[in-house]
Amino acid sequence: MRVMVVIAGALALAACSGRAKEPSAEEQAALANYVPPFVMSRLDFGGVVERRFRRLDVNHDDKLTRNELPKRLVARFEQIDRNKDGAISNEEWSAWMMGRFDAQDINHDGTVTSDERERARELHETDLPTPAEEPANTIAPRN
Ligand SMILES: [Ca+2]
Ligand SMILES: [Ca+2]
Structure with a gap:
């Protein structure tokens, strides 16, 4: 032994x-030739989703209407507006965006990595917004 x-x-x-x-x-x-691997946690993504909602909600009524959505999301409006009241609430926005994150998080470990993002691209999914696109320090002050 x-x-x-x-x-x-x-x-x-x-x-x-x-x-x-x-x-x-x-x-x-x-x-x-090293490219840093892309890793985004569900928590970080939640912050990005919240900040994007605030940025898109130009008239600050806590709803996104068709005219506030980027063009490529207007096609998804009916899908995001779950209760069909013609506006996307923060909850509806968050539920839909987190659903996209979870769909890309293939191994369900709470992060989306370079590999998983590549896989989503192969399936013609658009990239998830990243913390770099919605930095925490650029939120317009509410008036
Ligand atoms: Ca609005
Ligand atoms: Ca709604």
Whole structure:
């Protein structure tokens, strides 16, 4: 039994030292072309969705009407306006946007990653809005 433990320890050491070796030329080239992976958490996305609602709601009546929606979303108006009252409430907006997030979060771990975003693009889904598009410090003050 003791022998087995020693062997396992030696194997673990070998595995560690293998990983610590200098990067190969290929690995270095890959690092030079490195694009940071895209990861967006559900929590971050919730903030983006809220800020986008505020930005789109030009007349500050807490509803989005057709004339306030970007063109590509006007086609989805009926779908987003669940109660068919002709306006999109914050709740309806949030429910629809979070639904899009959850549909793209294929492994349901609460984040959408580069791979999942690529997959959504292959299915001709439009990209989810990102924190970079709706930074927290650009909310127009309400009057
Ligand atoms: Ca409005
Ligand atoms: Ca509605």
